[in-house]
Amino acid sequence: MRRLIIRRLLQTVPMLFFVSVVCFAMIKLAPGDPVLSFVTPNMHAEDIERIRHNLGLDQPAYIQYLIWLKELVRGNFGYSLVNHQPVLGQIMDRLPATAGLMGSAIGLAVLLAIPFGLWAGANRNRWIDRAINFFSYLGISVPVFWLAILLIYLFAIHLHWLPSMGMRTIGVSSAADVIRHGLLPCVVLTFGFLAVYVRYIRSSTIGQLKEDYVQIQYAFGSSKTTILFRHVLKHVLLPVITLLGMSMGDLVAGAIVTETVFSWPGIGSLGMTAVRGMDYPLIMGITLLSSVLLILGNLAADILYSIVDPRIKGSR
Amino acid sequence: MRKRISGFMALILLTFLVSACSGANNAASPSASASVSGAPAQSQQPAASSVPKDGGSLIIGVASDPVILNPNYAGDRVSLTIDQALFAPLFQVNNGKKTFYLAESLTPSADNLTYTLKLKDGLTWHDGEKLTADDVVFTIDSILDEKQNSFLRANFLINGKPIKAVKVDDLTVEFKLPQVSPAFEATLVQVSPIPKHIFQNEANIEKSTKNAAPVGSGPFKFKEYKTGEYLTLERFDNYFGGKPHLDSVTYRVAKDANAANLALQNGEINVKYLDPQDVATIQATNNFEILPYSEGRLAYLMFNANSDTGALAKKEVRQALSLALGRDEIIQTAYMSKDYADPAKSFLTPDALYYTNDVPTYDNDAAKAKELLQAAGVSNLKLRFIVQSGNKVQEAVSLYVQQKLKAVGVDVELQNMDSSAWVQKFIDLKAKDFELALTGYIMGYDPDAYRILYTTNASSNYSHYSNPEVDKLLNEGAGEADTTKRGDIYKKVQEIVAEDAPIYPIAYTKTIVAVSRKYGGLEEAVLKPVVIFEDLSKIYLK
Numbered sequence: 001m002r003r004l005i006i007r008r009l010l011q012t013v014p015m016l017f018f019v020s021v022v023c024f025a026m027i028k029l030a031p032g033d034p035v036l037s038f039v040t041p042n043m044h045a046e047d048i049e050r051i052r053h054n055l056g057l058d059q060p061a062y063i064q065y066l067i068w069l070k071e072l073v074r075g076n077f078g079y080s081l082v083n084h085q086p087v088l089g090q091i092m093d094r095l096p097a098t099a100g101l102m103g104s105a106i107g108l109a110v111l112l113a114i115p116f117g118l119w120a121g122a123n124r125n126r127w128i129d130r131a132i133n134f135f136s137y138l139g140i141s142v143p144v145f146w147l148a149i150l151l152i153y154l155f156a157i158h159l160h161w162l163p164s165m166g167m168r169t170i171g172v173s174s175a176a177d178v179i180r181h182g183l184l185p186c187v188v189l190t191f192g193f194l195a196v197y198v199r200y201i202r203s204s205t206i207g208q209l210k211e212d213y214v215q216i217q218y219a220f221g222s223s224k225t226t227i228l229f230r231h232v233l234k235h236v237l238l239p240v241i242t243l244l245g246m247s248m249g250d251l252v253a254g255a256i257v258t259e260t261v262f263s264w265p266g267i268g269s270l271g272m273t274a275v276r277g278m279d280y281p282l283i284m285g286i287t288l289l290s291s292v293l294l295i296l297g298n299l300a301a302d303i304l305y306s307i308v309d310p311r312i313k314g315s316r
Numbered sequence: 317m318r319k320r321i322s323g324f325m326a327l328i329l330l331t332f333l334v335s336a337c338s339g340a341n342n343a344a345s346p347s348a349s350a351s352v353s354g355a356p357a358q359s360q361q362p363a364a365s366s367v368p369k370d371g372g373s374l375i376i377g378v379a380s381d382p383v384i385l386n387p388n389y390a391g392d393r394v395s396l397t398i399d400q401a402l403f404a405p406l407f408q409v410n411n412g413k414k415t416f417y418l419a420e421s422l423t424p425s426a427d428n429l430t431y432t433l434k435l436k437d438g439l440t441w442h443d444g445e446k447l448t449a450d451d452v453v454f455t456i457d458s459i460l461d462e463k464q465n466s467f468l469r470a471n472f473l474i475n476g477k478p479i480k481a482v483k484v485d486d487l488t489v490e491f492k493l494p495q496v497s498p499a500f501e502a503t504l505v506q507v508s509p510i511p512k513h514i515f516q517n518e519a520n521i522e523k524s525t526k527n528a529a530p531v532g533s534g535p536f537k538f539k540e541y542k543t544g545e546y547l548t549l550e551r552f553d554n555y556f557g558g559k560p561h562l563d564s565v566t567y568r569v570a571k572d573a574n575a576a577n578l579a580l581q582n583g584e585i586n587v588k589y590l591d592p593q594d595v596a597t598i599q600a601t602n603n604f605e606i607l608p609y610s611e612g613r614l615a616y617l618m619f620n621a622n623s624d625t626g627a628l629a630k631k632e633v634r635q636a637l638s639l640a641l642g643r644d645e646i647i648q649t650a651y652m653s654k655d656y657a658d659p660a661k662s663f664l665t666p667d668a669l670y671y672t673n674d675v676p677t678y679d680n681d682a683a684k685a686k687e688l689l690q691a692a693g694v695s696n697l698k699l700r701f702i703v704q705s706g707n708k709v710q711e712a713v714s715l716y717v718q719q720k721l722k723a724v725g726v727d728v729e730l731q732n733m734d735s736s737a738w739v740q741k742f743i744d745l746k747a748k749d750f751e752l753a754l755t756g757y758i759m760g761y762d763p764d765a766y767r768i769l770y771t772t773n774a775s776s777n778y779s780h781y782s783n784p785e786v787d788k789l790l791n792e793g794a795g796e797a798d799t800t801k802r803g804d805i806y807k808k809v810q811e812i813v814a815e816d817a818p819i820y821p822i823a824y825t826k827t828i829v830a831v832s833r834k835y836g837g838l839e840e841a842v843l844k845p846v847v848i849f850e851d852l853s854k855i856y857l858k
Binding site for chain 2: 075085168261
């Protein structure tokens with residue numbers, strides 16, 4: 001097991017290198033230029049050229065990449081080209097907001113998806129299955145920004161129950177206040193995740209119900225509920241582990257639209273600003289962080305898998 | 317393994333998609349903003365003020381985080397807006413009239429080569445330190461320092477030679493100019509001193525961590541900043557202009573325009589910019605003053621005389637194209653109503669010194685347009701119009717132009733592109749593959765600022781306009797100290813440029829701001845382009 005983990009961790013290095021090269025190349029290939037984000041018609045050309053030179057943006061792209069890489073190896077993520085603050089500091093500043101929001105949305109989605117998915121799978125093609133299916137298709141197809149605006153209108157403007165935006169009331173810092181602000185964005189995100197997870201769990205349940213051990217339990221006279229929750233559930237949880245592993249990347253940068261609509265001060269909205277300004281050190285920082293989490297998430301999922309399902313252990 | 321790879325591909329694809337649809341700029345970029353459609357609204361004047369009360373807070377909605385809270389570097393709208401409350405300027409100019417803030421007076425010498433700036437007595441920074449001539453000199457020196465990335469630097473060079481700031485005594489600074497330059501005052505307007513005692517040992521002021529907790533001299537001092545959420549300023553009791561009425565001012569980041577409008581109606585935001593199409597909704601609540609005011613911005617159709625076809629190098633062709641278009645119709649198309657845009661004829665904006673709209677104009681005469689084209693021997697003219705995808709104003713106007721020019725036998729091909737690609741092409745002086753673009757500029761009140769747009773081969777002469785007489789006059793105007801003579805020069809330039817039609821001026825656009833009716837003192841605070849209020853200390857809660 002230890003050797004597996006070490007080998008996999010070593011594999012991440014070339015993967016991250018590859019990701020960073022491709023990401024950097026794409027930023028450089030896209031039209032635009034970080035300097036353009038602050039150029040106004042009344043700026044003089046010599047000022048623009050001088051600032052471009054001071055920022056090292058007049059160098060060829062590969063040199064810019066090598067400089068970035070050299071600093072990264074030393075543990076320096078660089079400075080934003082737009083506001084000149086350290087990249088790592090900005091990301092760490094925003095991380096708790098996104099991780100909290102996404103963590104609770106994903107957690108809530110899993111908790112809800114398991115009973116709904118089992119329920120739908122066990123009652124395949126009955127009305128309850130159809131209803132759950134309907135809502136999960138709705139969750140997959142409804143645009144996030146539309147749902148978000150609808151909820152803001154209903155709960156903030158019409159009913160005055162919840163604030164419409166931000167993470168805190170100005171000047172207040174209490175957990176209850178943050179939760180109040182986070183409720184609407186969390187509901188929007190949960191709805192999206194839930195829809196996908198329910199589909200996975202439903203189909204996995206349907207597959208499991210055909211297995212021999214289920215028939216045997218029926219033969220022993222176990223009730224349907226007992227079979228579902230005592231036996232089928234364990235097997236159904238396996239794909240959930242994979243799903244969770246894959247959503248580790250989302251944990252960092254998965255809520256761009258939701259964060260923008262609710263002005264949630266997370267990494268999604270930071271990333272959007274960075275992309276608009278062609279702020280490559282910041283874009284690279286966010287991409288690397290979410291790649292690392294994605295890779296670690298997958299690794300954790302694989303390890304968990306081999307613990308939970310001994311059949312897999314031998315094959316690795 | 318396959319799953320993992322597809323995960324990466326998705327990630328990479330996301331990066332690509334997001335970068336492909338990125339909008340290049342905020343602030344006063346060379347791109348038209350605002351949107352089309354919606355109901356017209358009446359403009360209202362601020363209500364007559366009652367007796368100001370003290371206390372209360374104000375929340376201003378802003379579209380993004382401030383980039384940097386240091387007036388030497390602030391170029392984006394949000395930073396400039398917050399800096400206006402944090403850092404007092406030396407003086408401001410409205411309609412050619414000076415209002416002094418930190419400065420008490422600014423006097424030119426007889427030969428106009430030395431300006432003497434007197435500071436008010438007893439000025440202090442927010443941390444209690446004295447604000448003196450040293451701070452002013454330090455500020456100018458750091459702007460001029462090539463290693464510091466201030467983009468105000470070129471303004472302090474006249475023909476490549478720097479303007480020198482010299483301390484005379486604690487309250488007096490002398491500015492030594494290498495040659496006469498009436499535009500110097502307009503340069504100085506942009507300066508808000510930064511504290512020497514904070515920044516003097518910083519190698520790179522732009523990267524300094526001290527910018528995170530700025531120390532200024534304005535009516536409000538820095539209290540707290542939650543990135544991505546809000547920034548709060550609190551009253552500065554020793555403000556030289558008198559204790560501000562409000563206890564605090566908060567700038568709340570609201571990135572999504574629709575959500576921000578809902579927050580405005582909900583009272584979570586008290587002041588916010590509005591798009592014309594949102595005015596009716598907000599007005600219907602009857603809780604807001606809707607205030608349209610001039611931004612000192614000209615929106616215009618640019619003719620690229622340098623395109624590879626050379627089609628627009630002839631002034632008769634440019635005049636004919638202008639004649640084929642109708643200014644009022646474009647205003648209706650782009651801005652819904654003349655309430656939000658005044659028809660423009662001059663390349664100067666109404667806030668500029670010596671501005672006149674009494675110049676020749678080519679407008680709305682298709683028959684004459686055809687005549688001119690024929691006389692110029694031009695037929696089968698084909699033009700390329702670059703348009704930012706998703707920019708409603710540009711899309712609507714480009715379709716209008718295409719249709720109108722077709723009527724006089726000119727084919728217009730619309731080339732849609734991503735906004736960053738558009739900006740890159742637009743500001744590239746070597747770009748030869750387009751003829752038309754819709755854009756705008758805010759240049760400030762001194763007409764010398766326009767020199768970089770209209771002299772031959774100048775750095776921002778995107779239309780590649782070249783007229784030796786204009787070059788000569790603009791250079792004369794830059795160094796003419798006599799205001800009457802200077803006025804004559806710029807009146808003449810405006811006439812010649814209007815006649816030559818290097819651009820088709822469309823409108824002086826307005827900004828619309830909604831302010832909650834709970835607040836008074838709006839008139840005294842003075843609505844100001846880009847920063848909303850010139851002096852926030854005057855605003856009070858009714």
